[in-house]
Amino acid sequence: MLIQRPKGTSDILPDQVEKWHYIENVLRQICREYGYDEIRTPIFEHTELFQRGVGETTDIVEKEMYTFRDKAERSITLRPEGTASVCRAYAENKLYANPLPVKLYYLGPMFRYEKPQAGRFRQFNQFGIEVFGSTNPAVDAEVITLAMDFYERLGLNGLEVHLNSVGCPKCRPVHKRKLQEFLQPHLDKFCPNCQGRFERNPLRMLDCKNPTCQELSDGAPTTTQCLCDECEEHFAAVKSYLDAVGVRYFVDERLVRGLDYYTKTAFEIMVEEIGAQSAICGGGRYDGLIEEIGGPATPGIGFALGMERIFAALAVQGIDIPLVTRKDVYIAVLGQAAAVEGFRLQAILRKLNLKVETDYLGRGLKAQLKAADRVRARFAVIIGDDELARGVVVVRQMDSGDQVEIGLIDLEDYLLANS
RNA sequence: GUGGAUGUGGCGAAGUGGUUAACGCACCGGAUUGUGGUUCCGGCAUUCGUGGGUUCGAGACCCAUCAUCCACCCCA
Numbered sequence: 001m002l003i004q005r006p007k008g009t010s011d012i013l014p015d016q017v018e019k020w021h022y023i024e025n026v027l028r029q030i031c032r033e034y035g036y037d038e039i040r041t042p043i044f045e046h047t048e049l050f051q052r053g054v055g056e057t058t059d060i061v062e063k064e065m066y067t068f069r070d071k072a073e074r075s076i077t078l079r080p081e082g083t084a085s086v087c088r089a090y091a092e093n094k095l096y097a098n099p100l101p102v103k104l105y106y107l108g109p110m111f112r113y114e115k116p117q118a119g120r121f122r123q124f125n126q127f128g129i130e131v132f133g134s135t136n137p138a139v140d141a142e143v144i145t146l147a148m149d150f151y152e153r154l155g156l157n158g159l160e161v162h163l164n165s166v167g168c169p170k171c172r173p174v175h176k177r178k179l180q181e182f183l184q185p186h187l188d189k190f191c192p193n194c195q196g197r198f199e200r201n202p203l204r205m206l207d208c209k210n211p212t213c214q215e216l217s218d219g220a221p222t223t224t225q226c227l228c229d230e231c232e233e234h235f236a237a238v239k240s241y242l243d244a245v246g247v248r249y250f251v252d253e254r255l256v257r258g259l260d261y262y263t264k265t266a267f268e269i270m271v272e273e274i275g276a277q278s279a280i281c282g283g284g285r286y287d288g289l290i291e292e293i294g295g296p297a298t299p300g301i302g303f304a305l306g307m308e309r310i311f312a313a314l315a316v317q318g319i320d321i322p323l324v325t326r327k328d329v330y331i332a333v334l335g336q337a338a339a340v341e342g343f344r345l346q347a348i349l350r351k352l353n354l355k356v357e358t359d360y361l362g363r364g365l366k367a368q369l370k371a372a373d374r375v376r377a378r379f380a381v382i383i384g385d386d387e388l389a390r391g392v393v394v395v396r397q398m399d400s401g402d403q404v405e406i407g408l409i410d411l412e413d414y415l416l417a418n419s
Numbered sequence: 420g421u422g423g424a425u426g427u428g429g430c431g432a433a434g435u436g437g438u439u440a441a442c443g444c445a446c447c448g449g450a451u452u453g454u455g456g457u458u459c460c461g462g463c464a465u466u467c468g469u470g471g472g473u474u475c476g477a478g479a480c481c482c483a484u485c486a487u488c489c490a491c492c493c494c495a
Contacts, residue, residue, distance in 0.1 A: 004486070004487095007486085007487090058493095059492080059493050059494075060493090060494085063420080063492095063493095064493085064494090081495085110495080112493095112494085112495090114492095114493080114494085115420080115421095115490095115491095115492095116487090116488085116489095117488075117489060117490065117491095118488080118489065118490090119494095119495080120493090120494075120495080121495095124495065125495090126495060128495095193492075207493095208492095209491090209492080209493085210492095257494095259494095268494095268495095274495095275489075275490085276489085276490065276491085277493095277494075277495080279494060279495060280495070281495075282494075282495065304495060305495065306494090306495030307495085308495075309495055310495095332453090332454080334453060364453080364454095365453045365454055365455095366453085366454060366455075367447090367448090367455090368454085368455090369454050369455040369456090370454095370455050370456080371455085372455065373455040373456050374455085374456090380454085380455080382453080382454075384453060385453095386453085394453095394454090396454075396455090398455070398456085401454095401455085401456095403454085
């Protein structure tokens, strides 16, 4: 039996990788413009980082982590998301010594032990940004703007920013209490899942997809109704900054986010029809997180977006990524002596930064030209015994079929002049 | 973790119990000597995810198992 890839993973094949490069380039470009620098953190961390950072009551920590013991019996976890690691790196490397705010981005694989389906995998790739050291609502708006700017550059349509404020340690307990008071009388009618959430995280009951639960929680006190003055002001400011740059959003009071660390601003960007999945980006503010994992009290905000879901959305919307893979020269050789000469020419032409290939299968001329056609070469350089003896090569323009005989010493100039 | 669908060559896909498993694409080779993208001809599954069973006979029926896809939960 052939060994297959593990469930929920994928091989990104060469033609597909080209597309990844394209998207990664757009991301890197946009980060440069917005002033974000790349950070690379380990793909695995001490399990405790995620337990403390992501939150013990979250689905991620409760059931989705790839956790194992290493040879020294340390509990290690493959990162299920990026924010906790970046915060850890920020604190551990004392990046707060830099001028604030510190603006970072990352790109790489994440791991969650889930049952795969459309738009969901066990290993998937996220791009994310984090801003540390500012409570300014303008930063919240910048982060959201960056994401939307990016999607726009790819040509994606119909994206919706869903925006909410989940409050802070001051107003959250007030809301939690009011919420519990509201939900208590009907508690027995909620789904088992929600009943479990009642004590630990009643907020999560608000975004339960179960219709009955939705109905029961209809009219429940929302987070935005219970915000303290500071959070209220902050939320209003975020909205006005978004208005100022023309980023449209929907205030979604049921939006809670699955991770515990969020404070104040929480948002998701939705797109239609990636199977049952619709979130293509999620993020928010997490002013207590760095302190939670042992760093200095530092406000932060960021988001993560799913690379695979970008491709899914592009596919659904019929958007093609422009690919330009074309070989400049294919060297067709006939016979051993010509093969050596061709090999030599190949090396020389590559030093001119030309894309060059030659035959390694000992095929006939016909087959070699076919190969040249298939790699979409611009030129075929043909070398046989005759050419070899006379110190010339035949250069064929693949598009037109015109071909000329050229002296070996003139080949470089000819190709450069014509490519 | 729960549920549904599917599993035939590199890919797509016929086959609804009876001798040699359609077809399309891709791939390889040929159509007078060393010339591609069109056309024509030829080649390409001792075998139908795997293991059992029913039957005179199974790719087709039954059971199990694995895998993939989709959905629930939740999210990227």
